[in-house]
Amino acid sequence: MLNSKLILIEGFPGAGKTTTTVQLGTHLRKQGSACDWHLEEDDPHPIACLGFKANDLAQKLPPLWAIFAEQARQKPTITIIESRLWQNTAMFMFMNEHPVAEIMDICHLVYQEIAPLEPTLLNFHQDNVEIALKRLRAVRGEEWMAWALQKNHNQLSLVSISRAE
Numbered sequence: 001m002l003n004s005k006l007i008l009i010e011g012f013p014g015a016g017k018t019t020t021t022v023q024l025g026t027h028l029r030k031q032g033s034a035c036d037w038h039l040e041e042d043d044p045h046p047i048a049c050l051g052f053k054a055n056d057l058a059q060k061l062p063p064l065w066a067i068f069a070e071q072a073r074q075k076p077t078i079t080i081i082e083s084r085l086w087q088n089t090a091m092f093m094f095m096n097e098h099p100v101a102e103i104m105d106i107c108h109l110v111y112q113e114i115a116p117l118e119p120t121l122l123n124f125h126q127d128n129v130e131i132a133l134k135r136l137r138a139v140r141g142e143e144w145m146a147w148a149l150q151k152n153h154n155q156l157s158l159v160s161i162s163r164a165e
Contacts, residue, residue: 005072006117007080010087011124014132020122021082028078037080040088046071047084054096057089062109069113085110085121 007024009017018039025037038045046068052060072079086107093103111119126132137145 004118004120005078006069006114006119007078008085008119008121009080009082009124010085010121012126012129012132014129014136015124015126017082017124020124021080025080034075034077035080036077038082038084040083045084046079047081049084050088054092054098057093058098058102058106061089061106062113065110065113069117072117079117086123 009021009024011017021037021039025035028035038047047061047064049057049061049064090103090107093106094100
């Protein structure tokens, strides 16, 4: 039996996070574990931070994780969350030139909130970005690719706007 009530799946786009999230969640359910999962693009999402400006992440992330952790402690469920610990948060703070020490402090605050859930982290590495993006296009299609590129463009625009402020 898994002791963790929280599994975090992180990594570069195309590394297999979504596939792994769904397959792992399905496997855990087949094994008799209560399990929920939240993919990066799910809406609603317990860590709903995709619309935040990079400058707001430091103040808004720890409370989101605190609320999630308190609710998760109350349920007999394993929760799998894709891409909300680092990819869609710390990465954008880093791109916005937040001091690394500040990003580390926020990560530490988040960890303090989720530590009672005994989290497990799976971080996927992608050796070849070009192959990963081609695989994403083949698996998810042109419409998804256009959405993802637009989302990343919007995030990068927010980073540029935040730098100018």
